[in-house]
Amino acid sequence: MVTSDSNQVAVDVNEVTFRYGNIRALDALSLEIPAGISFGLLGPNGAGKTTLIRLLVGLLKPKSGSVRVLEEAPSRRMANRVGYMPQLHSLYTELSVRQNVDFFAKINRLSDGAERARQVEETIRLIDLWSRRNDSVVKLSGGMRQRVSLACAIVHNPPLLLLDEPTVGLDPELRVTFWEHFANLNKQGVTIVVSSHTMDDAAHCDRLAFMRDGRVIAQGSPDELRSNTRQDTLEDAFLYYVRSGGEHAA
């Protein structure tokens, strides 16, 4: 397993602004994510979470400010050190589970055939779909497709995972399974950045950034965010920050 150094900063976003035409999706946003933790980007739809993840992956370029991922500017050269799971399932539905995972392993530079086969098998077993490995993705349920999509993002063992709403559409049991797996990856030093708009996901993260209108309105651990606002739930803490209107770091 390729891991990142726990003393390092995995993601460094500095005063980044991004616009879609006249719409300002990110507004001078700054963020630092330490390596080896689960970091949640929490906020409503339109807060800028997906735009931020696309900037981190290198699919978008900031209009101003800088983005550093694993101490480099996002590029094709270092893309195999990042695992990206987009919001859509983004799978080849005619292909089998194994063919999908194997394809993403290949394009992420797992060129050794035997090593890749082992890695693909291990990953499919991890998402508990080994018995369905030869089934076309089109035959799978939404939750199963979500698992295959995750497998495609992690098969090459990247030190950084960028997951855009990975638990949407998952039943509670599967959601727990996903988070158990994320915790295991964290133990191996993998940094996980998860975007979500559900506070259920937020509780599983080591640190959180509450986002709204393209800005980070508060940052901290779930406990810090709750205690600083004297609220019982993260949902109430989020609403507290929204109503107070300022930026806060716990």
Place this chain on the structure above:
Amino acid sequence: MPFCIMCGVGVNMLPRYALTIAGRVIRQLIRDRRTIVLIVAVPMVVMTLIGLSFPEGIVLDRIAPALLATMVLFFSFLLTGISFLRERSQGTMERLMASPVSRPDVVLGYLLGFFLFALAQTLIILLFTIYVLDVNYSGDLWQIFVFQIIIIAGAVNLGIFISTFARNEFQMVQFIPLILFPQVFLCGVIWPVEQMPEYLQWIGRFLPLKYGVDGLRGIMLTGESLVDVGFELLVLVGFTVATSVLATLTLRRGVGG
């Protein structure tokens, strides 16, 4: 790899992941049985209908080259354009563009992958036209096929390029008459180019199908060789290179941008 030999490009010169992408495209289409059946059956049905509508063999003999060139261009363009658009609307293109894969990898990978199916489809159309519809021709069969290969390569790249401008399948369908009809009417498929107004002839000179039709007519009707139709061949190669460069430059990761 056979495709590389045909393209005159060594494997080491190919972008790193083009063959991986081509392999995936081929596997994807092979697993879609209904599409495979349609790829084989539709050209035969269309050619049968055309054959039946021309009971006099001599007429069919004369229009066969233009029909073959048009069919090859149309089917190859359609197959690639729709499939490529689907890649973007499904979100898999975004995933590809976030990986170490480069734009030339994607375009070349698709070209190689779809080329195989377009090639099979073209071979079916050609053999069906000659052996089932009993069309007479003068030149060598292999030279006719090689000339068609060049038309396929250009049409596949054109499909990739044009799909960039469509955000959904409905928009892509609107591009089909826009791409096809001017070529059919201005390139001598239906009536001779010489009988059209000068300005229409001038427009026709910029359309690839004109060179496809002229070249195939040269080989099939007057028995010319590939060397004799070298100019038409060269223009079509130029068109293929130009569309592949344009497809690479305009490649977008998703339907939204």
